[in-house]
Amino acid sequence: MDAVATAFGLILDPYVLMVMGLAAVFGIFVGSIPGLTATMATALLVPVTFFMEPVPALAAIVTTTAMAIFAGDIPGALLRIPGTPASAAYTDESFAMTKKGQAELNLGTNLVFSALGGLVGTIVLITAAPALAELALNFSSFEYFWLACLGLTCAVFIAAEEPLKAIISLLIGLFVATIGIDPAAGFPRFTFGIVDLMGGVSFIPAMIGMFAVSEVLRGVVNLQGIGRPTQERIGNIFRGIGPVCARYWKNFVRGSVIGTLVGALPGAGADIAAWISYAVSKRFSKQPEKFGTGHIEGVVDATSANNSSLGSAWIPALVFGIPGDSITAIVIGVLYMKGMNPGPTVFLQNPQFIYAVFISFILANLLMVPLGWLAIKSSKQILNVPRNLLLPIILMFCIVGSFAITNSAYGIVIMLVAGVLGYLMEENGFPVAPAILGLVLGEMLEQNFMTSMIKSEGSFIAFFQRPIAGVLGVVTLAIWGLMIWRGLRRTQPVPQ
Amino acid sequence: MMKRRTFLASAAAASAVAGLGLRPAGAQAQWPTRPITMICPWGAGGGTDATARIVASLLEKELGQPVNVVNRTGGSGVVGHSAIATAAPDGYTIGMITVETNMMHWQGLTDLTYASYTPLALMNADPPGVQVRADSPYKTVKDLAEAIRANPGKFKASGTGQGGIWHLALAGWLQAMGLKPDAVAWVPSNGAAPAMQDLAAGGVDIVTCSVPEAKAMLDAGKARSLAVMAPQRNPAFPDIPTLKEAMGIDWTVAAWRGIAGPKGLPQLVVEKTIPLLKKIYDSKEFKEFMTNRGFGMVWAPGEEFARFMAEDDAKMGKVMKAVGIAKS
């Protein structure tokens, strides 16, 4: 208990609180600008934290990332541009709500459930870290292969009205993911000797292209047509949250649980958590037909999930020094630099620092509500900017954001190609979200499949031999079987 | 009168051209006059990135100009290494090159070799260890070696991708024991951390990553390190014997990192940078950082660094040919 008291003392220091305040503002800006991710913000904080004590250093990272993941929802809802990859799963849904004049309800929901989801992840981190870490440690390539398969299944759930086109979109994404050096043998595929292509197609510029550039292209030829597509102003964002809580509290619980579990797994983070929970929400909804038309239900699940995964990603990082996502990969480096070597002993050697991390997580999520409210209030001005002024500015932010991912013009090339492709796809009724999902999961799927095959010496039985892998495998195959059966039954009586 | 004016005008134009166009040559006398870019071929947060950032921040203080670390990642390091080698050799782009310099060209991924760079200083080298699961029956590296000899092909090891540095470390060790490089199957992984996780999850039997990379799992009691493939023990891990001590085998290798520029860096830049890097290497900040992360410190300036790379390149080529991944 002494350590807890010490930890409170460490956090409630004016200097630390000031650092957290600055980090929160920084995180909101980074999160709401496409191309600037929570991971990048963390990497940028490293040289700054170098000259800080451990507690403010870690509190700065915790606060920045929590704010960034929430803030990614704001441009998603207002402009259909996900600010961070974690918001991509429900960007279309949020934008549809804004077009229906429900931007307030959407942003209010995003804010409140991001904060609540974040708190759930933190509570799990505090109470169950060692046990969950043991569980996560049992995941080897076999389990990850099935997890990636389950993730791909989401693509079809998300865009069910045109399953064939969703599948084609997914396959395009999966193909693009094979460009570059292959994950098993190290052979360059589809690179034609171009050095940049050897690095593969990074998905953030592709995402910016497919969502934002295609939106700009549609916008410039339709300046008058839509004019101000949305409502005039954003009023009280907290109005209507009460009924949403009452109606969808189960979605919140489910989203947070999924987010926490996915976050605790090394190699799967906030973005995958959001995709899976959104798909699960649609699958089990009483009104799945409303999804995609501006329906709040899936947003509750997904926005809770991506923030709850942030806290639980620290579980394997703290207990075993294994990153739960790309953010904690950087955090581990900071821990080493501060002499807090990750491992079970970190809880014994420096308990006050670990408790300080927990407290800063709680504080950051509480701080999110007033600061997020301010951010939403000020960002509403975007809706009042004339579109002929707004669209070129968005384009320039996209250019710089894509450049920032690869630190070369190659990122802009990816964005341009993806933008044209995304525009053509949407014009012809192909949803772009499955392509993004394929690009995200493609390498994970292939890497784990090849690794598993090498380990099992080419035997497929091995994919079912380990207990967790067996369960995941049977569940995946059962879902696929059910989908095919339903698909056949549905199409047969209605000849097109 | 007219003539004189034209003359003056063209003189002014000429000096303007000299001032703009020929500036790089003239500016060398007072390098650096603008920010310097330090390219890091690996991602933010990793060991190479952290090392590059500390060197850059210390170099910035010495030079009085910003030194910006720029991550150019992907393609097993090809993208970033190419960016360093093909940059303009004006002293404003340098980079941190790593052991992959001596591996990519054997694999046929690039034409660039260590000779495509102007070596400035080698600053770090980390030898691999031999890690097994904590409940593994093999208590010494000798036991493990005997078991491998008795059951070729039964064991599985991991640590990097196929043909990565830790794969070559394993292959070289097996060769030194007189075994075939594929006596232990290599399971490619996305780096040392996932490999250590797979070791704990029971997916592989051996991980040959560096001991600092395995430290968290060693501390957690999930894994055990049996030996290091180095000439000396690591002062941070004094209980782990070298291969030579444990089984009399003379195989040493290391993942190294050094600062270099594109080939043909101006002599002035080289002469000015190397003493500064030495000063950084000896500084308290750098030492503290390297000790905290458990990174091995090695110093080899300019020509010495070049000789080191040449020897390392030959060693890598030999192992890669034996493993069957070298193209030439």
Place this chain on the structure above:
Amino acid sequence: MRFNDAVIGVVLMLVAAAIVLYAQTFPAFPGQDYGPSLFPTVIGCALFIASAILVVRGIVTRRGAGWAYFAPWTREPHHVVSFALVLLALVLYILVSDDAGFLLSSFVILLTLFVWLGVRWPLALVVAVATTLVIDWFFGGLMRVPLPRGILNLIS
């Protein structure tokens, strides 16, 4: 630019076939049945089959409609130029930003697009300068993104 599903299907079938054929040239993985060609081949085959279904569906549901349909805006030259200008701006930035630098490229692109889309000159100038400077400060200064310096290299 809306096409009948059959047209898209045929194009995708050609792409899929090219992927599968090219993937067969990849070397095998030493000592393994599955090599780098496995995933591209499987994905290519799946894409081929899905596209073939799309072709059939497109032909069945065509009912005399055209093979391609161009939205009304494509007949208005001003809109066509707007569309092309966005793409051109991106291509131009990719090609010249390294030599010209971020500040100049961004300013020129923003100003051109503003003016073409009907923003009045004084406002366009002010916003182009302000946006460029804000981006340079936030990305280049605060976030340390190495935006190309271009012409700045000549000055200092």
